[in-house]
Amino acid sequence: MKVNMGGIILDQALPVQEVDKIDPILLVHHLKDRFPAGSKQQDVGVPPHPHRGFAPVTFVFKGGVHHRDSMDISSVIYEGGTQWMHAGNGIVHSERPAKEIAAKGGEWEIIQWWVNVPAKYKMTEQSYKPLTYDETPVVLSDDKLVEVGVVSGSLNGVQGKIDTYSPILSLRMVFQNGGKIKIPIPKSYNAFIYLLDGQLTVNGDQEAKGKDLVWLENDGDFINLEACEDTRAIILSGEPINEPVATYGPFVMNNQSEILQAMRDYQKGAMGVLEEKFD
Numbered sequence: 001m002k003v004n005m006g007g008i009i010l011d012q013a014l015p016v017q018e019v020d021k022i023d024p025i026l027l028v029h030h031l032k033d034r035f036p037a038g039s040k041q042q043d044v045g046v047p048p049h050p051h052r053g054f055a056p057v058t059f060v061f062k063g064g065v066h067h068r069d070s071m072d073i074s075s076v077i078y079e080g081g082t083q084w085m086h087a088g089n090g091i092v093h094s095e096r097p098a099k100e101i102a103a104k105g106g107e108w109e110i111i112q113w114w115v116n117v118p119a120k121y122k123m124t125e126q127s128y129k130p131l132t133y134d135e136t137p138v139v140l141s142d143d144k145l146v147e148v149g150v151v152s153g154s155l156n157g158v159q160g161k162i163d164t165y166s167p168i169l170s171l172r173m174v175f176q177n178g179g180k181i182k183i184p185i186p187k188s189y190n191a192f193i194y195l196l197d198g199q200l201t202v203n204g205d206q207e208a209k210g211k212d213l214v215w216l217e218n219d220g221d222f223i224n225l226e227a228c229e230d231t232r233a234i235i236l237s238g239e240p241i242n243e244p245v246a247t248y249g250p251f252v253m254n255n256q257s258e259i260l261q262a263m264r265d266y267q268k269g270a271m272g273v274l275e276e277k278f279d
Helices: 099-104 256-267
Strands: 002-005 008-014 025-035 046-051 054-062 064-069 074-078 082-086 091-097 106-116 127-131 138-140 146-152 168-175 180-184 190-197 199-202 206-209 213-216 222-227 231-238 246-248 251-253
Touching: 025 190, 025 231, 054 064, 054 074, 064 082, 064 099, 064 127, 074 082, 074 127, 082 091, 082 146, 091 099, 091 106, 099 106, 106 190, 106 231, 146 180, 168 180, 168 222, 190 199, 190 206, 190 222, 199 231, 222 231, 246 256, 251 256
Parallel strands: none
Antiparallel strands: 002 008, 008 025, 025 106, 046 091, 054 082, 054 106, 064 074, 064 091, 082 127, 138 146, 146 168, 168 231, 180 222, 190 213, 190 231, 199 206, 199 222, 246 251
């Protein structure tokens, strides 16, 4: 469904009316935008905002994302890359299109998804991990028609480079028409596929098309996928944390008292301050 996030219109695959979360995944936003030539970086993208208690992750599909945060980190990741940020006890960050992309104009496409962390890690130190396309381990299907980027977790013995606070398998997938692949996922994991575009057959009988989210049942050892056309998709899966979840805007904690404390801490500057600097 379409949602308005501070004036930015995007597709929200999760949560939806019927499904609040797929533990441990809390949210999936798909943003696709086009900037006119001559745009100023400070006028586009997502301005400074806080987070606490979870990991917001950004998959970059087109263009480039300039991440800045209150840890004084400034990092730009381009198409095929990932930005994985553990908000921990609190951080302020922004996500803008790369300066040259804003200036030249063009497409900007990202997926941001939120992964919960167990209560004992919610107030740990913040961290940020950038991962370029070239740094992302890749698995190819037997027919060489499917490329899978392993961001976290392990696929066919290939280990992703992101360490997580609970078991998380996250995959970026590019299918050529007719490509087939079998993806092993532990029965204990919740798992779903989200298609950016294209069309897939899932487990031989379920059809999925662009912007569909398919929540998979925990009843087998593998997911069988076949592309009916060129397709881009992601698989997000993980072991459920099975803890209470309290949310308010950009904060994800375990109870309402912790949410109120997060709001107070942000208001008094305890999560740091981000002063963006633009050339």
